[in-house]
Amino acid sequence: MAVEILMNNMWVMLGAILVILMQGGFILLECGSTRMKNAGHIAGKTIFTFGIGSLIFWACGYAFIFGENSNFFVGLSHFFYSSNELNGELSSSVFFLFQLAFATIALTIAFGGFAERAKFSTYVIFSILFSIMVYPVIAHWIWGGGWLAEHGKQDFAGSTVVHLTGAMAALAATLLLKPRIGKYNKDGSVNQILGHNQVFTALGVLILWIGWFGFNAGSTLSVSEGFFGFVALNTNLAAGSGALGALLISWLLLGKADVPAILNGALAGLVAITASCAFVATWAAVVIGFIAGILVFYSMRFFDKRNIDDPIYALSVHGTAGIWGTLSTGFFATKELATVGSPGLFYGGGFHQLGVQFLGVFASGLYAFLVSYVILFVMKKMMKGLRVTEEEETIGLDLSEHGSYGYPELVSKEKIS
Template sequence: MPELALMDNVWIMICAVLVLFMQGGFILLEAGSTRMKNAGHIAGKTIFTLGIGSLVYWAVGWGFSYGEGNAFIGLSDFFFGNYETADEGLVGSVDFFFQMMFALIALTIAFGGFAERAKLSAYVIFAVLFSAFVYPVVAHWIWGGGWISELGKQDFAGSTVVHLTGAAAALAATILLKPRLGKYNKDGSSNDLAGHNQVFTALGVLILWVGWFGFNAGSTLGVADAFFGYVALNTQLGAAGGAVAALFIAWALTGKSDVPTMLNGALAGLVAITASCAFVAPWAAVVIGLVGGLIVFFSMKLFDKARIDDPIFALSVHGVAGVWGTISTGFFATPELSEMVAGRPGLFYGGGFTQLGVQIISVVAVAVFAFVVSYILLKITSAITGGLRVSEEEEIVGLDLSEHGSYGYPESMPGQDTKTGA
């Protein structure tokens, strides 16, 4: 294998591991954003669903995503086992491993809508169904040569494929599971069921931020022209813009510089820049991040007012910001950079409404497909498990104890003797 091709493969493997490590960020983010009595459950379910998702993606997910088929779905390369090397480009197994990590991130995002009230069995079954029949179809449409890619869709690293798909599934779950006990009052007002550890949440965001460079810069799929550095720059600027905008809008409108809002703003900036990081100028990356940070603040408020209980804010951070990030390329893509996909610049660079229209079509198609199919699959899951949600008693006790038999923080929970551990 030539030296350059070897470097490409090493680079993508490193990026794949960075994306895998983002799961550690999700563990801390989700555990910190929820209550102590569910922390162990959230951490544990993330690990076992990685196992389930990996097996399903190996068996059928890759084939449905990238196998030869039609405009809707791939129909070959199931039970992936390509061990051959290549004289140039990525080795099949390296490409597979990298793409598997993206599928697992989408699954983790989807499970944000389950937090603090779903049965463990529901996680297990839906992990299989989502990894087989939801994410792979969207990936094929956009990255696997499907009908949306033929339109010239621009989604460099997954604002639509990963984030919007996961968020649409999370919305279906949130609607079916209904709000957590005590979240809303009879008069429609809401109660703040605050997360138990903001330090965990902040560290989780930082880990995700670092891992995102594997996510975005790794999507260059090579090192030949060092373009990954430009992608990384835009990624950093988008995240920074999101964090700053969310902090200041919360400070201005509520009088408090709310930490969770600022953290979600950083993530919204990252999600928003993910589609366009290879297609826009740095100044536009800042604007995209700033807008992402602003809309996540208002989106969180709107979902809460609509009595849609989203403990992890997956709908706002990954869904709404994912929509904005996808559409933003239709405004800001430069003529030079957009050539790598379809050669169509954005509206602000004289490209007219063509690319913007493609981006909007893709958002509508993916959101509707992922939501409707996830809703149906969750109904099937509910029928199999006898309901998606734990009982009221189990929810009050906490999923750590009711689903796993032990607390994530045993010495801190009621009925535990801090001296003897009994």
């Protein structure tokens, strides 16, 4: 028993490390998908906001999610967390770090909608308010014993809690910040603003792919019977089929194998399987990922045509795929694996679980969007804008916000790409 307790704690701690490592994947993904003149800013703000998000989670985020004496919205104990008790077979401090990693990922996803035009101060203030008022509330509803948990909402590792929450905050930001300079013409036509390093983007996706084994398989919180291996298998299959789905649809419609579509297809497969990885059979994981890859391709085009400037495609990868992944358990959850909620439609469960999943998507997505929008709207009024000036955006956020370039040898004041 002592050995199993040790192994469980080591496994969850490894999961936390892998999820934290995903921040490095997001740095490369976001830097590679944007322009050279903003690379240093993107890397720096990701590290800083991870730090501030960690502090807020310690102060009150964990308490709001998992605290006792809870009300309809949040828990109300364990503020300024300092426990190291053994809860069952898991150290409470290890579990705390694992949950902290998830909270900061949601924040990083949200910031995809701020890219290349938000003030650094906007990131700082929104990090604090999102980590207090948005993420913990939804996490409590689903993972902390809240009202959606009581309804049997299935979200094993966070398609709703982490990905949809972050995406809806990103949507609020993109609407209030408005598009980047030069992204759309007066007639509404789209100008492509290409990222400066596709290799960085691909490497970022690979790091995220690896980190996702901590995200999903780590959420088993145990090495017992090796079930984490099954979850990891489903995760990998969905990522591969997501990339394949995006490849095929882009090749069919564009006549070429579009690399950004393939990369985002893999991520969409990962996001989609996050809710269902422990509840569905392997064949269903392939189907879920494949559909996610196709959906993300159409979603990217959908938002672009409506002049919603989403540089990192957070709305499509984490929002659209997050919705599909959450709903997918309502179709594919098996009788044997549905340890939470009920079996899906295809396994004799009727429409009940699908209805619960839809309720969770609607309530969580609406709450995340509305509260984020109100926070940012108030910030915009009080801070005299969320966005840098036109001149500062043209120069680049590396220089205008931080006084130095991410690539000092390649970028000069005279020539900015």
